[in-house]
Amino acid sequence: MEYLLEIKDLKTSFYTDEGVVHAVNGISYGLKEGEVLGVVGESGCGKSVHALSIMRLIPDPPGKIEKGEVLFDGRDLLKLSVSEIRHIRGAQIAMVFQDPMTCLNPVFSIGFQITEALVLHRGMDQAEANKRAAELLTLVGIPAASQRLNDYPHQFSGGMRQRAMLAMAISCDPKLLIADEPTTALDVTIQAQIVDLVKRLQQELGMAVMWITHDLGVVADIAKRVNVMYAGYIVERGPVRDIFKHPRHPYTLGLLGSLPRIDEVHGTKLISIPGLPPDLILLPKGCPFAERCPYVIEKCVAEMPPLEATDEPEHIVACWRWREISGGATR
């Protein structure tokens, strides 16, 4: 078996009063065991919805996974019964969310919330679970862990809550950790701590990590492979160096250009992408980026380009004109 997680033609929509929101529009990719994948894109590009679809956490209604397969260890998660998927969630695939304030239950102690999964998935008794929970908190860098088990979430700072969430996520040795913007709500010095921690945990435990973010800087630091998403499509995918050094999709190029860099030379002007992302209810027939794209031709408006291989190994892109967009990103 080549992939730990293989997604085939996944499509998720939301049926709202205004119309059908096409959040994820047929994406396919594979994630190997122990691999760190970065998923990048702006608000509404479908990066979170696709992760929630993998975990079967899409609220239905209004959401619906229209079609596709999510093969995890060879089993299609979309075909499992509710009780079967519960054995996967938390035990084999764990997830950390953006806002650690709302993800922890304020009326239960941190210790209780960590041991819950251990008792449920690992069949430990409470004493055993408490011991393991203290070990986990130490592992994620919370000092005096056994005393802090009785603390409630409000007694933890934002960074510590995110550490507690990570302790919870890794408690059952998952094969895959999905981190959905885990550092977006944190300050940069705390973000650096968390990124460092996840890198260390990933190496020690050997799990695969899917890191979802809009911050290209964090992706460059942590990921080995990157999916760039736009309007529910993967528009470019490849090894992290290729994506940053030789982006082939005009959107990736634009995203990199619109970032100021801490090491930039004075007087560099930011290259902004004009316009706005498309309305996901009224998706255009052709390429969703066509309206904002400086390279647009008639064919782009008429037909969505397929993901095709570039001249670099494992680097794929969905653009009719990728051959003309080479290496232009180095400023």
Add this chain to the structure above:
Amino acid sequence: MMANTTALMQVRNLKKYFPIYAGAFFPRHVGDVKAVDDVSFDIYKGETLGLVGETGSGKTTVGRTILRLYEPTAGQVSFDGIDVYGLSESQMSKIRLRMQMIFQDPYASLNPRMTVGSIVAAPLEVHKVASGKVKGKRIDDLLDMVGLNPEFVNRYPHEFSGGQRQRIGIARALAVNPDLIICDEPISSLDVSIQAQVVNLLEELQQQLGLTYLFIAHDLSMVRHISDRIAVMYLGKIMELADRDEIYIRPLHPYTQALISAVPVPDPDVAENRKRVILQGDIPNPANPPVGCNFNTRCPFAEDVCFKVDPDFQEIQPGHWSACHFSERFIRHPVEVQPTPV
């Protein structure tokens, strides 16, 4: 963006404490949150001064207190030679014509029941700057200036995206032809590609209109991009202030060093090779700051003196201010935190 060195605004020993009360029936004053604690700096005419800091560092409170949206606890602010805190309410209203603000949240800072036209017109009406046809023309010009179609005057804020709303906020701030605009995290709630649009707009407007900005943000790379000089705040105090390049190449305060090294760089090669200073712990509670230097709980270089004596904020080199006992040492032995461009 050639800034001269005449101060448009001088801030001296500014303090803003928020009192804490305890007791349900007979509340007693039990302490203060020292949001801004003895801060001094100048804003030069035509420059952009970046004010960076983490959550709770007091950067927004500085912005609001110098506009007198909060009354200060102590300190002086002079704007173009006028003592701001000595003014009466009506005099203050006049001077506000020259100082405007752009807010962080473009959803909360625009009244959902007002049309774009009436939002932008509000400052013109309040200050009785323009009325009738002149006002209408001015609104059209302002919308055009910020890149919005003047035909949108009768639309409501909910019809616009975040970036467009921020443009409306900018048009409102520009309406009365201010000299100084305080930009309080104007881009932090926007997507990356939209951030660049708004920053480019702010830069163009500065060149056209000769504006002075105080740009408050937590995003160091964006602050470096837009600013001429940068002040770094931590727990109510300015830790370091210098020219944009100077502060990145030769940071003299350990907090600035850590902050710069924590910023992610969108380049895998740089990310792999750079040395990082990862700070331990969190920012302390501003109601109960540490004795001595504010940064001593997280500082990798802290020595005995740091736990006893609060270092002065002093000019170490011309134009380069720092509040650390060991700034001199960092001149002799620079700490390299600046990632090298590849």
